[in-house]
């Protein structure tokens with residue numbers, strides 16, 4: 001057997017001996033090339049490689065020639081502590097990290113030292129030579145270079161619908177077992193409900209653990225119509241916050257009133273995470289321990305999003321969005337202080353059997369994001385930009401978009417327009433007719449228009465902004481006056 005180790009990055013010797021930190025977390029990319037012959041029939045061969053310090057994920061892709069001659073090469077992985085897994089001939093690629101691994105492999109820390117691909121050769125004919133090529137990508141961050149669900153298309157720019165808050169048996173989610181017992185609910189039940197609700201993206205946000213990353217790895221290939229966002233609900237004594245986009249370790253153990261909250265949020269951002277405060281309007285104390293947001297000295301300029309509608313809260317208010325415990329009041333108070341943060345929503349579902357469309361069922365509420373595409377990075381980028389609305393109506397195809405035209409320029413939700421009193425506001429809406437649009441400036445309704453069509457349409461209106469207005473947004477109420485769609489602001493710079 002001949003083995004060549006080539007490096008894709010930089011020059012061969014340099015890249016093989018020194019870590020090369022690329023922007024996407026790639027430390028090293030190795031090509032292990034060689035060939036086997038009839039002499040290797042029914043033998044095992046190790047292809048060794050060195051993993052540098054600081055590695056957190058390995059991904060391997062493998063191919064070989066000679067199948068027409070019935071050559072078969074099986075594949076496994078050996079780490080410094082022994083066998084990490086064996087996929088035989090059933091997978092051409094796999095990934096391994098401490099948080100998750102492709103089925104066939106253990107989730108295991110990617111320790112520095114000698115690793116090897118383990119090739120098994122059940123068959124190669126005498127006189128035949130088959131070439132193989134393995135690519136080993138070594139990443140310095142477990143979140144880098146991968147996605148949990150892969151669609152063939154990354155999707156066009158447009159509106160994508162999802163649920164950003166839920167729990168399974170990896171934390172306190174439960175459901176009825178086959179025999180009718182209450183059991184920690186398996187993840188697939190939640191994904192089935194999310195798929196049935198027609199969602200495009202989904203966040204399983206377990207309390208202070210990333211153990212569900214393995215389930216995302218196991219199930220993501222099957223649920224490939226659903227973009228699975230890495231997420232956790234960082235759950236402290238002084239409030240809960242979802243961190244999306246990373247499974248990096250985060251120390252949730254705040255004490256002394258939450259005095260380390262700044263460091264925690266900074267650590268989440270350093271890992272590439274998006275931070276959203278959950279159900280911040282709930283009480284704290286013995287009624288609901290740690291539920292409301294009370295962490296002292298929180299720097300709200302560092303907070304990316306606020307959960308303005310929480311499905312768990314809706315279960316206690318009989319589905320009423322407007323309630324003293326709603327996150328909308330908390331969010332608008334922060335906007336009035338000059339902070340800019342995107343309003344989102346999440347069902348906080350703990351039981352996928354809650355009847356679809358009822359408060360706290362999966363997709364109740366739904367967050368609808370205008371994104372560049374449907375992959376996780378695009379969805380999270382869309383939330384950061386703020387062209388987002390929250391739907392508590394249960395409609396599967398609602399739309400609420402706001403544009404502000406001034407001086408020949410158009411600004412959309414999340415953008416900052418220069419303050420000019422006279423503007424044109426355009427509200428594009430798809431909701432049940434009989435309701436009305438509200439224009440809200442700094443928390444106060446300043447204009448209203450009725451909705452007399454069910455289908456998608458745009459209402460344009462000349463409008464004079466209040467002299468102190470720093471943000472303007474739109475709501476939609478249904479025919480009974482209930483708040484059903486919550487839009488994000490366009491900000492005004494004075």
Ligand SMILES: [Zn+2]
Pocket residue numbers: 233240278279
């Ligand atoms: Zn919570």
Ligand SMILES: [Zn+2]
Pocket residue numbers: 165166167233348
């Ligand atoms: Zn929760």
